[in-house]
Amino acid sequence: MKFISRTMLGGMVAGAMALATIGLAQATDIAGAGATFPYPIYAKWADSYKKETGDSLNYQSIGSGGGIKQIKAKTVTFGASDMPLKAEDLEAAGLIQFPMVMGGVVPVVNLDGIQPGGITLSGEVLSQIFQGKIAAWNDDAIKALNPGVELPSSAIAVVHRSDGSGTTFIFTDYLSKVSPNWKGEVGAATSVQWPVGIGAKGNEGVANNVKQTKGSIGYVEYAYAKQNGLTHAKLLNKDGKAVSPEAPTFQAAAANADWKGTPGFNVILTDEPGADSWPISGATFILMHKKAANPEESAAALKFFAWAYKNGDAAAEELAYVPMPDDVVALVEEAWKQVVGPDGNPVFKGM
Amino acid sequence: MTQDVLAKGRNVDRARTLKRFNTMDAAFRGVTFSAAVLVLVLLGGVIVALVEGSLPAWRAFGFGFLTTESWNPVTERFGALAPIYGTVVTSIIALILAVPVGLGIAIFLTELCPAFLRRPIGIAIELLAGIPSIIYGIWGLFVFAPFLQVYVQPALINLFGDIPVLNSLFAGPPYGIGILTASLILAIMILPFITAITRDVFETTPPMLKESAYGLGCTTWEVVYKVVLPFTRVGVIGGVMLGLGRALGETMAVTFVIGNAHRISASILAPGTTISASIANEFTEAVGDLYTSSLIALGLILFIITFIVLAAARYMLMRIERRLGN
Numbered sequence: 001m002k003f004i005s006r007t008m009l010g011g012m013v014a015g016a017m018a019l020a021t022i023g024l025a026q027a028t029d030i031a032g033a034g035a036t037f038p039y040p041i042y043a044k045w046a047d048s049y050k051k052e053t054g055d056s057l058n059y060q061s062i063g064s065g066g067g068i069k070q071i072k073a074k075t076v077t078f079g080a081s082d083m084p085l086k087a088e089d090l091e092a093a094g095l096i097q098f099p100m101v102m103g104g105v106v107p108v109v110n111l112d113g114i115q116p117g118g119i120t121l122s123g124e125v126l127s128q129i130f131q132g133k134i135a136a137w138n139d140d141a142i143k144a145l146n147p148g149v150e151l152p153s154s155a156i157a158v159v160h161r162s163d164g165s166g167t168t169f170i171f172t173d174y175l176s177k178v179s180p181n182w183k184g185e186v187g188a189a190t191s192v193q194w195p196v197g198i199g200a201k202g203n204e205g206v207a208n209n210v211k212q213t214k215g216s217i218g219y220v221e222y223a224y225a226k227q228n229g230l231t232h233a234k235l236l237n238k239d240g241k242a243v244s245p246e247a248p249t250f251q252a253a254a255a256n257a258d259w260k261g262t263p264g265f266n267v268i269l270t271d272e273p274g275a276d277s278w279p280i281s282g283a284t285f286i287l288m289h290k291k292a293a294n295p296e297e298s299a300a301a302l303k304f305f306a307w308a309y310k311n312g313d314a315a316a317e318e319l320a321y322v323p324m325p326d327d328v329v330a331l332v333e334e335a336w337k338q339v340v341g342p343d344g345n346p347v348f349k350g351m
Numbered sequence: 352m353t354q355d356v357l358a359k360g361r362n363v364d365r366a367r368t369l370k371r372f373n374t375m376d377a378a379f380r381g382v383t384f385s386a387a388v389l390v391l392v393l394l395g396g397v398i399v400a401l402v403e404g405s406l407p408a409w410r411a412f413g414f415g416f417l418t419t420e421s422w423n424p425v426t427e428r429f430g431a432l433a434p435i436y437g438t439v440v441t442s443i444i445a446l447i448l449a450v451p452v453g454l455g456i457a458i459f460l461t462e463l464c465p466a467f468l469r470r471p472i473g474i475a476i477e478l479l480a481g482i483p484s485i486i487y488g489i490w491g492l493f494v495f496a497p498f499l500q501v502y503v504q505p506a507l508i509n510l511f512g513d514i515p516v517l518n519s520l521f522a523g524p525p526y527g528i529g530i531l532t533a534s535l536i537l538a539i540m541i542l543p544f545i546t547a548i549t550r551d552v553f554e555t556t557p558p559m560l561k562e563s564a565y566g567l568g569c570t571t572w573e574v575v576y577k578v579v580l581p582f583t584r585v586g587v588i589g590g591v592m593l594g595l596g597r598a599l600g601e602t603m604a605v606t607f608v609i610g611n612a613h614r615i616s617a618s619i620l621a622p623g624t625t626i627s628a629s630i631a632n633e634f635t636e637a638v639g640d641l642y643t644s645s646l647i648a649l650g651l652i653l654f655i656i657t658f659i660v661l662a663a664a665r666y667m668l669m670r671i672e673r674r675l676g677n
Contacts, residue, residue: 065636155524162611164424164636187425190636198526198622199611201632212497213526 030301033060034067034080035166036202037221038101038284042080044315045308057304064166065190071095071287077297079287082166083190087264094290096339097264098332099283100305101312102254102322104222105170106245106280108230110210111137113150115231117244120145122236123178123271123279129156129217130175131182132196137215145236152215159209159218162199164191170282171219174270178279219280222250223320237279238271249278250322259328265335283324288339295341302336302348309333398654405648407640416648422613422629424637429645431652433613437623438653441530441605442598444619445537450591452538453545458575460546461553473550480543488607491536492528496608499535500527504620522618526610531619533609537601541594548593552586553579585668592664599657602627626653 032042039061046057062070064081071079072093080100090097107126109119121129125141128134134141138151161168169190176183186192200209203224210218210230217233222245225232234242243249253272259265269281286305292298309332313323324332337346408416412429419430456476460469504525511517556579564574580587610622611632624632626649637643 063636065638068638157524157526162606162632164633164638187423189425190638191424191633193421193423193425194612197612198528199624199632201606201611208492209526209528213500215524 030055030057030078030297030304031076032057032067032078032080032286032301033062033070033076034287035064035082035284036061037064037082037103037166037282038080038321040223041101041312041316041319041321044319045304045312048311048315049304049307053307055300055304063164063190064169065164068287071289074289074293077288077294077301080284081287082282082284083169084266084268084283084285085264085287087266090264090287095287096290096335097266097285097287098305098335099259099265099267099324099328100286100308101316101324102250102269102281102283103320104245104250104253104278104281104322105167105174105219106222106225106232107217107219107235108207108210108225108232110212110214110216110231111152112214117232117234119149119151119231120234120236120242123174126235127175127179127182130158130160130194130197131185132158154215157213157216158194158197159206159213159216160194160197160199161191161202161206163201164189165202166190166282166284167203167219167221168192170268170270170280173268174280177271222246226320235279237275237277238273239275239277241275243276243278245278245280247317247320247322249276250281252276253278253281254283254322254325259331265332281322290338290340292339292341292347295347298339298341299347302339306333306348306350401647401651401654405644405651407644408648411641412645416645417652420613420615424639424642427639427641429641431626431645431649433615434624434626434629434649435652435656436615437530437533437609438599438625438627438656440619440623441534441537441609441625442595444531444534445541445598446591446595448535448538449542449545449594453542453590453594454549454587456542456546457549457553458579460550462571462575462579476543476546476550479539480547484540484601484604487536487540488604491532491604491608495536496527496532499532500525504531507620519617520619522616522620525620526622528608528610528622529618529620530609530616530623533605533623533625534619536604536608537598540601540604541597544597545590545594548590549583549587552583552590555586556582584671588664588668592661595660596657599660600627600653602631606631626650626656 039059042057042059042061046059050056059080064083067076067079067081068085070076072095085093085095085097107121111119119142121142122145125134125145128141135156136153137156138153142151169188172182172186172192173188175186176188186195198209200206200218203220206218206220207224207228207230210216210220211228220230224230225245232245234244237243252274253269256272256274256277257267257269259267265285267283269283271279272281288298288301309324309329316323336348339347341347408429412419416429416431417435418432419428420432421428421430422433423429456472460472464472504523504527507521508523508525511521560578560582561574564578569577605625606628609624609628611624611628612622613624613629614621616623630646630649634643634646637646
């Protein structure tokens with residue numbers, strides 16, 4: 001009995017000490033949670049940042065909805081979401097929002113004999129495929145867009161995300177913009193009622209299912225399509241030009257966005273005009289409280305973001321993300337002045 | 352004088368010892384009683400939390416929540432029919448597949464197996480039960496589903512293509528993942544539970560009974576069917592119910608291979624969803640109170656389904672026992 005209680009006591013003391021050390025270590029951590037779409041680049045930035053400054057970033061990629069919930073519950077210093085909040089929602093929750101990095105969502109297919117970019121789709125056709133109205137690859141609508149391409153008669157196996165995700169929001173937002181029918185029957189959100197197809201968890205789940213299933217089509221964040229060697233489709237953009245998903249076309253879409261005139265940076269980069277614009281582009285956003293509960297942590301987070309804007313472009317491009325243009329960064333850094341400590345002064349005073 | 356003192360001392364000792372025994376007894380009773388009460392309190396807490404969390408959904412959709420197939424986060428219209436259907440159908444198919452195989456293995460191990468094979472097979476079955484469900488999920492997604500997709504599902508679709516009813520039950524396209532794949536994975540997962548428990552109860556059959564039956568000239572089949580199974584009926588049903596319980600609540604493995612679509616399809620090759628898979632998939636991203644509440648309501652429904660299944664099993668056992676008593 002005595003022995004047991006002594007061991008238990010010892011264990012408890014050791015446990016408490018372990019907890020205390022973790023607690024101490026986390027005090028210098030920057031804690032964030034949210035979108036899975038930018039996770040690869042945040043992880044890469046965090047790695048370089050830690051080497052340079054010793055400060056570490058603890059980012060949990062739990063999905064955009066989770067990020068919004070956690071920042072509202074104040075369990076993290078910043079939340080991340082691919083779906084920007086509306087200005088009035090930001091106001092109500094006492095949050096500011098700014099875009100961190102941009103990227104593209106791409107339709108990927110698995111068809112024998114079709115190379116990447118070997119098939120072209122339009123927004124309307126894409127929406128009908130994901131509604132089950134176009135059910136075979138040799139449908140006239142797909143043939144008309146791809147003269148001379150050998151298309152099989154097999155059924156189209158649709159793959160979508162099963163978990164709620166910012167990627168889904170960007171994709172369905174695009175389909176809603178190009179197809180009134182989609183807008184009326186399905187709509188745009190981080191998760192929707194899919195009329196057909198199978199749901200796979202995460203970008204990697206969709207990538208894997210498309211890879212495995214002949215005659216399938218899905219949508220993933222561009223980096224995943226690239227890493228998995230998936231066959232992406234070209235898309236007709238708003239100007240009627242067929243474009244491939246790649247950094248310059250994402251950038252072209254971003255160049256047309258009106259960051260300055262939109263309150264709360266609530267800009268969605270889908271279906272942007274411009275001959276080179278990739279139609280399913282999107283930015284990913286950071287959410288922070290205006291009244292910092294812990295000014296030091298908020299300042300540390302902003303310091304990290306400032307570092308990432310300044311030093312992170314090469315890493316972003318390497319992973320096929322698009323860095324924010326300098327004038328947008330200037331606007332964002334202006335907006336950071338709204339993040340104040342208890343004394344009413346901005347917590348971040350520049351690098 | 353000295354004897355008096357001694358006797359007194361002895362008496363005091365005895366009284367003290369008895370008192371100590373009494374306190375220890377009381378303490379023991381107290382500890383075990385509070386452990387038992389703790390279960391009730393915990394269960395009550397879970398029920399209260401589920402009911403309270405799901406109230407907004409019940410208020411918004413009422414009884415229709417149970418009978419609607421729609422699951423639309425955009426318009427916030429939610430119905431639980433598709434996940435309920437998926438949960439029940441996958442569990443039933445899993446049971447249909449796993450019970451005969453599990454009983455077969457158990458009978459083989461106890462009645463027919465050569466002694467040197469008994470241990471390795473027994474250990475293999477226990478290991479099968481110890482594999483975490485996420486491993487089954489990954490294996491199902493990367494190995495089993497592609498195998499079904501390439502070899503089994505196209506064959507099923509072709510085989511039943513011309514037979515009415517069956518051709519809609521096995522309709523394409525062969526995704527590889529879907530209701531059938533999930534059911535098969537579940538069957539593999541619950542198999543060791545059914546086998547291990549039935550094997551253990553089979554071994555409780557008194558050898559005398561079996562030997563007498565053999566002595567009367569019974570075949571092995573007759574001994575199993577007429578002696579072992581009737582003798583162990585309660586335990587066998589218990590094992591099957593434990594398997595069913597696991598099948599109803601299994602989450603990760605199913606999430607990987609069921610296709611996660613809130614639809615009810617005639618085809619068992621088509622994707623579907625279960626209650627626990629829906630919750631696991633959507634809870635972190637459920638924005639808005641009604642969405643979250645609907646997911647919690649799904650949890651409550653699963654709780655009630657499990658309760659009904661267990662109650663039905665108890666009732667069945669009670670009736671069997673009563674009939675045997677008469």
